[in-house]
Amino acid sequence: MHHTLLTYHFGSRPGLLRAVLLEARRRDNLVIAETGDELGFAALCGAVWNFYSDPAHEDRTHAFFHLVGLAVYERDAFQELVVDIDGLTHLLEAVALRDGATAADARRQSIIATACLRGLLLQRLLSPTAEVDAAAERFITSLAASGGGSHTL
Amino acid sequence: MHHTLLTYHFGSRPGLLRAVLLEARRRDNLVIAETGDELGFAALCGAVWNFYSDPAHEDRTHAFFHLVGLAVYERDAFQELVVDIDGLTHLLEAVALRDGATAADARRQSIIATACLRGLLLQRLLSPTAEVDAAAERFITSLAASGGGSHTL
Numbered sequence: 304m305h306h307t308l309l310t311y312h313f314g315s316r317p318g319l320l321r322a323v324l325l326e327a328r329r330r331d332n333l334v335i336a337e338t339g340d341e342l343g344f345a346a347l348c349g350a351v352w353n354f355y356s357d358p359a360h361e362d363r364t365h366a367f368f369h370l371v372g373l374a375v376y377e378r379d380a381f382q383e384l385v386v387d388i389d390g391l392t393h394l395l396e397a398v399a400l401r402d403g404a405t406a407a408d409a410r411r412q413s414i415i416a417t418a419c420l421r422g423l424l425l426q427r428l429l430s431p432t433a434e435v436d437a438a439a440e441r442f443i444t445s446l447a448a449s450g451g452g453s454h455t456l
Numbered sequence: 457m458h459h460t461l462l463t464y465h466f467g468s469r470p471g472l473l474r475a476v477l478l479e480a481r482r483r484d485n486l487v488i489a490e491t492g493d494e495l496g497f498a499a500l501c502g503a504v505w506n507f508y509s510d511p512a513h514e515d516r517t518h519a520f521f522h523l524v525g526l527a528v529y530e531r532d533a534f535q536e537l538v539v540d541i542d543g544l545t546h547l548l549e550a551v552a553l554r555d556g557a558t559a560a561d562a563r564r565q566s567i568i569a570t571a572c573l574r575g576l577l578l579q580r581l582l583s584p585t586a587e588v589d590a591a592a593e594r595f596i597t598s599l600a601a602s603g604g605g606s607h608t609l
């Protein structure tokens with residue numbers, strides 16, 4: 304299909320990028336969720352980090368932050384993206400509950416972990432250094448040390 | 457000064473936005489650094505959160521994530537922004553060192569804290585709920601509980 308036709312179909316280039324990203328993320332989350340069937344909270348966070356910090360999936364992180372940057376000033380056009388960004392948090396929340404966390408704890412832990420992993424991916428994207436990877440490793444280890452996320456961070 | 461003249465001077469609207477944001481951030485960091493003279497690592501993270509989650513400073517967060525979104529695909533044009541985003545991390549690092557952390561620990565703790573606060577601000581921007589504020593409070597409390605950042609998270 305010609306690019307101009309695709310753009311016409313999706314209304315705009317950001318619209319096209321969003322559709323591609325949403326579909327990629329839907330499949331990514333399925334892969335990660337499948338991994339999560341066997342993992343605790345901390346290990347799942349590790350799997351999420353490994354997945355998105357893999358150069359093979361760099362396009363996801365690029366597209367994600369680009370769309371987020373547009374969504375800031377065009378919230379209506381990107382409502383679907385905004386709703387979608389909670390997908391990963393819900394995945395982590397379910398695992399934290401399975402690990403024995405209370406509902407409130409599971410929610411907060413998953414918001415914190417998603418925010419931290421997202422912030423680290425952003426840092427890695429803009430200013431990639433070994434220190435960012437070391438920080439991510441440390442963050443994930445600290446989750447494991449606190450009992451897989453069932454206590455405090 | 458007329459907006460068109462400003463745009464001419466700064467080369468582009470993103471260039472103008474960047475210049476305005478850099479100057480605002482420079483001053484913000486001075487305010488936060490001054491607060492930090494009396495605070496430990498965890499309390500300083502709390503001050504950073506309070507500053508940027510304040511509706512009065514919402515424009516900073518908006519402009520920051522918008523520019524980041526552009527920088528993803530135009531890295532050269534936004535090199536200065538990319539360099540600048542490490543300013544807050546360095547501020548936190550200095551306080552972690554003063555709190556007694558080793559150089560490597562101080563670096564990692566400050567990368568993690570910056571990433572997490574940035575991710576939480578992004579979450580709050582796109583999908584503002586009381587749960588995000590509760591998660592931020594919990595994250596900052598967990599830093600304090602671990603000895604102001606001198607041990608693990």
